[in-house]
Amino acid sequence: xCGRFAFFAHRKRLQEQFSLSHIPEEIPSNYNITPGQDIAxxxxxxxxxxxxxxxxxxxxxxWARDFKTGYRMINARAESVAEKPAFRNAFKxxxxxxxxxxxxxxxxxxxxxxxxxxxxxxEEDIFAFAGLWEHWESADxxxxxxCTIITVESNELIARIHDRMPVILHxxxxxx
Numbered sequence: 001x002c003g004r005f006a007f008f009a010h011r012k013r014l015q016e017q018f019s020l021s022h023i024p025e026e027i028p029s030n031y032n033i034t035p036g037q038d039i040a041x042x043x044x045x046x047x048x049x050x051x052x053x054x055x056x057x058x059x060x061x062x063w064a065r066d067f068k069t070g071y072r073m074i075n076a077r078a079e080s081v082a083e084k085p086a087f088r089n090a091f092k093x094x095x096x097x098x099x100x101x102x103x104x105x106x107x108x109x110x111x112x113x114x115x116x117x118x119x120x121x122x123e124e125d126i127f128a129f130a131g132l133w134e135h136w137e138s139a140d141x142x143x144x145x146x147c148t149i150i151t152v153e154s155n156e157l158i159a160r161i162h163d164r165m166p167v168i169l170h171x172x173x174x175x176x
Contacts, residue, residue, distance in 0.1 A: 002075055002129070002149045002166040005103035006031045006118070007040060009126045014052060017126050018042045018097065018174065022051025032104075033057070035074040041147050042097040042174075043133060055096070059148035060136040061086045067136070067144060076132060076148045078167060087148070090132035097128035097174055098149055105162040117161050121168070128174060130167035 008029035015023060022045055033039055038054045045051040058070030069086075076087045102120035109115050121127050130150040137143050150167045158165045 002103050002105075002151060002164075003035065005033050005129075005166075006101045007033060007099055007126075008101050009099065013126060014040075014099065017171070018052070018099070018128070019050055020052055021045070021047075021049035022053075024052060024054070027052070036071065039147070040099050041131060041133060042099065042128070043094070052099075053145070055133055055145050055147040057148075058146055059086065059090065059132060059134050060144055060146045062089070062134055062136055064136060067138060070144075070146050073148050075151045075164075075166075077164075078130075078150050078152045081132070081150060087132055090134050090148075094133045095176075096131045096133045096147060097169065098131040098147065099126055100129055100166075101126055103129075103166060105158065105165070107161040119158065119161075119165075128169045130169055 011027055035058050037057055039057045040052055041055045042050055042052055059073040060067055060070040073086055081087045081091050102118050104116055104118055106114040106116050131147050133147040135145050151164045152167055154163055154165045
């Protein structure tokens, strides 16, 4: 599960890492990103190039009646993302990269305790989670673009801390 992460990178570094043609002037850094916040995401633009946009973290499916649905959909399990009604259309048509500098997982300690761990990639200042995005409109026509982070069972490095982790993509897989 990924419930918090950090994102801090210079504009030029983002352009290099993700081959961006569209990038906002202001890119907010945040060392404690929480669900419900607007986060940076890389997606295909209408002109076919790659751009950086801000999306709300917590996917609101296009068919949802209520905006609050997104609070429960911050993560999507890779094992079921293609079949779950909330994610399957986005999985087919609206994939994105979610830039990150690291993420947090909490290791259970005793009955009531939890130890937070900040996890990053050694020698990398920025990387990408696999994500999905969606467009939703409220009854009064207010648009909301939101996203979710895809998760998998933890690898051997993370397993001692937590049983799930975000999908971390290799740069050569960004196009997919």
